[in-house]
Amino acid sequence: MSKAARSPRPAPRFGVVYRPDFPPETLPAIARAVDDASIAELWLWEDCFLQGAVAQAAVALASSDRLSVGIGLVPAPLRSVVATAMEIATLARIYPGRVKLGIGNGVQDWMSQAGVRVQSPLTLLREYVSALRALLDGENVTRSGRYVELASVRLSWVPPQPVPILVGGSGPKTLRLAPQVGQGVIIDCQNTVASVQATLTDISGCESLTETTSFARVMYLPCAPRDGARERLRAEATRWNVDAAAFGVGGTTGEIREGIARYVDVGIDTVVLQPIGDVRDFEALVAAAVAVARSWPSD
Numbered sequence: 499m500s501k502a503a504r505s506p507r508p509a510p511r512f513g514v515v516y517r518p519d520f521p522p523e524t525l526p527a528i529a530r531a532v533d534d535a536s537i538a539e540l541w542l543w544e545d546c547f548l549q550g551a552v553a554q555a556a557v558a559l560a561s562s563d564r565l566s567v568g569i570g571l572v573p574a575p576l577r578s579v580v581a582t583a584m585e586i587a588t589l590a591r592i593y594p595g596r597v598k599l600g601i602g603n604g605v606q607d608w609m610s611q612a613g614v615r616v617q618s619p620l621t622l623l624r625e626y627v628s629a630l631r632a633l634l635d636g637e638n639v640t641r642s643g644r645y646v647e648l649a650s651v652r653l654s655w656v657p658p659q660p661v662p663i664l665v666g667g668s669g670p671k672t673l674r675l676a677p678q679v680g681q682g683v684i685i686d687c688q689n690t691v692a693s694v695q696a697t698l699t700d701i702s703g704c705e706s707l708t709e710t711t712s713f714a715r716v717m718y719l720p721c722a723p724r725d726g727a728r729e730r731l732r733a734e735a736t737r738w739n740v741d742a743a744a745f746g747v748g749g750t751t752g753e754i755r756e757g758i759a760r761y762v763d764v765g766i767d768t769v770v771l772q773p774i775g776d777v778r779d780f781e782a783l784v785a786a787a788v789a790v791a792r793s794w795p796s797d
């Protein structure tokens with residue numbers, strides 16, 4: 499290989515986001531469309547007070563044949579760890595190998611509205627993910643923590659294979675927790691290449707603390723396909739108070755691919771394209787994801 503030649507970048511896993519502000523009745527058709535397009539993953543989450551993430555995941559799984567569905571994320575304060583374990587285990591038995599779960603602190607103002615805000619969200623998150631991992635692995639779990647208290651709890655129906663648990667959030671302390679207790683991290687759409695690189699560098703020293711052999715680095719990446727991309731991305735960046743020049747990807751297939759490549763180069767291995775328009779723009783997002791995946795340089 500000549501000095502001028504570049505080794506192909508490793509191909510990431512590709513997915514798309516279904517946002518909870520989309521009408522719930524649109525989800526079955528969207529899940530089928532994503533599955534039919536052979537996109538690997540569909541990610542969704544719950545925002546207060548919109549759609550419940552576990553219900554969304556069940557609908558998406560039932561509406562597709564091969565699709566991997568990521569829940570990213572569920573706020574730990576909003577439901578008991580036993581309830582979450584039972585719900586996820588049920589999905590994982592019916593749809594083995596197709597469920598991924600993200601846990602986070604939730605937006606604290608919303609947690610206050612719901613009456614579930616805790617004094618130390620990070621302590622709860624650590625206790626919650628640790629207990630959830632043990633429950634989903636079929637262990638007999640007893641805990642006496644600050645927030646999670648369990649007395650000899652064992653699930654009757656254990657997933658046939660491990661369910662990946664990822665940690666998501668925006669604060670550095672939360673993200674550093676991900677490799678200590680989880681099998682991956684979810685980085686949200688407000689990040690740029692520079693901030694993603696800083697985050698992954700920050701948490702890389704913690705990865706030896708986890709027992710997992712594979713640590714996923716998932717990024718929700720705002721995407722504006724086709725014409726007018728920069729204007730639409732600029733408007734969305736303003737909403738998130740992010741530098742518009744460094745926000746998201748958009749334009750032609752080649753422009754989107756090169757934008758994604760910058761995130762892959764700093765360590766992202768799962769790129770989940772997030773729509774910035776309403777549900778009517780979803781078809782264009784799916785088409786962009788397919789085109790980029792097909793045009794990615796092979797080894």
